[in-house]
């Protein structure tokens with residue numbers, strides 16, 4: 001059974017388990033004292049050229065650089081820095097490594113539109129050089145971000161962009177939305193630790209496609225503009241593999257881990273600068289941060305509390321989308337958790353095949369920490385880590401801008417009050433996280449099931465029973481909703497017709513199709529499954545009938561198809577795509593799959609001659625590939 005409420009019993013437990021850590025904070029504070037120290041794809045006006053696109057670099061202009069390379073001049077004159085610890089800094093100036101031979105494999109037209117970039121720019125040498133790491137704008141010098149993170153629940157220390165290099169920010173002239181461009185796989189940085197700064201083609205294809213697929217589903221995510229093959233570059237993973245660069249972009253690449261690092265280093269100056277930067281530049285000012293709904297027992301919230309609450313809200317919404325669409329990130333470490341609630345870092349991710357709430361797509365995740373059912377809890381766990389990092393700032397309330405506090409931190413006498421206040425804020429944020437997750441999840445599930453209203457009873461009576469049915473019978477999570485979207489009400493009129501349409505939901509991997517089952521047993525199980533689905537369809541029809549016009553096929557089918565995708569980049573599709581591009585040298589298939597990913601609700605994408613192939617890519621998961629897991633190697 002997968003009732004999301006139960007998840008939150010765990011989440012609250014996690015929150016209360018975080019309290020001893022917050023108490024520890026008061027010790028840190030006294031130590032410090034003594035040291036004083038979305039646009040729809042398609043119909044969009046033409047954009048501008050790469051040269052015309054307004055560019056900026058607020059991140060590097062406002063935050064402190066690596067003290068070993070304090071200026072761009074130093075970055076130009078000194079040898080490429082070797083990996084090591086970087087303190088009191090938010091980034092290091094560093095250029096992408098140049099590569100003589102490369103091939104632009106694919107671009108995302110949807111990404112061009114979001115950036116306000118003119119289609120056709122991909123034909124220019126400038127574009128190709130930029131997205132392959134061979135061109136920079138000297139006045140917007142590139143950099144790698146410094147961050148840390150909790151990995152699998154343990155503090156991992158300094159991480160940072162070890163193979164991603166940010167190029168500049170650009171603002172879409174029409175929407176005024178600013179994005180930071182970044183190349184992943186562009187060479188080593190001081191944050192590369194023991195690794196090679198490269199990304200392999202396999203994982204780059206996965207990131208390129210899924211970023212754009214999530215965006216098309218309206219799920220907040222980092223984006224991908226282009227995929228470039230580095231024709232001469234190879235990297236040693238389990239085997240030797242070709243390398244690639246994804247040019248990606250996001251409104252911000254700041255992660256929870258970006259705050260974790262200065263917090264664990266007791267670097268209060270940097271924590272504050274990062275928080276101010278996030279409020280002013282990422283969220284566009286304190287006026288864009290929503291006040292909490294409830295009255296605060298310890299006085300009005302300061303801007304850092306508003307920031308924390310907004311980050312928590314965004315993440316609650318995103319995780320609700322993941323759960324409603326069966327998306328699993330696979331490695332929800334704090335360095336992969338965005339302060340904008342974006343889906344971030346696409347390693348061993350997966351869209352759910354047959355519904356199994358305890359499924360983890362990460363081959364190395366033995367404890368199922370990052371399984372589907374744990375995602376809401378884990379994101380809340382990460383939010384508590386962020387709360388700890390910001391606790392001193394929001395715990396100070398209205399006194400946060402006092403000169404003494406800025407210079408020397410909290411005084412011993414204030415520790416108790418600050419800690420109490422901070423704990424209260426985190427607790428209340430936890431309540432809001434839970435409420436927002438549940439209400440967003442209900443909204444999305446209602447839409448997916450074709451309901452026009454959200455009813456409290458649906459959680460148990462419709463959502464949980466739907467998921468139970470899928471789990472028990474081994475039904476494909478996504479196909480279930482899409483196939484339901486097509487069913488006319490007339491086939492649900494009587495028992496016989498319901499039982500006949502039940503077969504619509506079967507797939508070659510359903511519970512009664514297990515290899516080795518006797519034919520007789522199979523037939524019996526199939527009959528039982530049909531009855532169970534038919535009974536569910538009866539209840540569903542009853543629920544639809546409760547709404548005005550609920551039984552109107554035309555409206556319902558149209559609305560359901562708009563939220564229930566026909567195509568999702570399942571692992572088996574991505575695997576096949578990788579084989580075809582990497583081994584067979586095919587190219588067109590990449591743009592084809594991307595096209596399907598960025599318009600996932602269509603019935604068909606190409607001419608009729610391609611429909612059979614499109615249907616295969618949208619169809620049953622090949623039996624040997626159901627529940628395919630991936631390793632972290634990328």
Ligand SMILES: Nc1ncnc2c1ncn2[C@@H]1O[C@H](COP(=O)(O)OP(=O)(O)OP(=O)(O)O)[C@@H](O)[C@H]1O
Pocket residue numbers: 159160161162163164191192193195196197198199331335336344345346347634
């Ligand atoms: N091949 C590599 N070379 C250098 N650093 C790497 C490499 N692979 C991973 N890292 C670094 O290890 C850390 C954890 O890796 P992870 O796979 O979560 O991130 P990533 O996929 O490289 O980056 P991102 O989170 O930006 O998508 C990150 O700091 C990352 O930069």
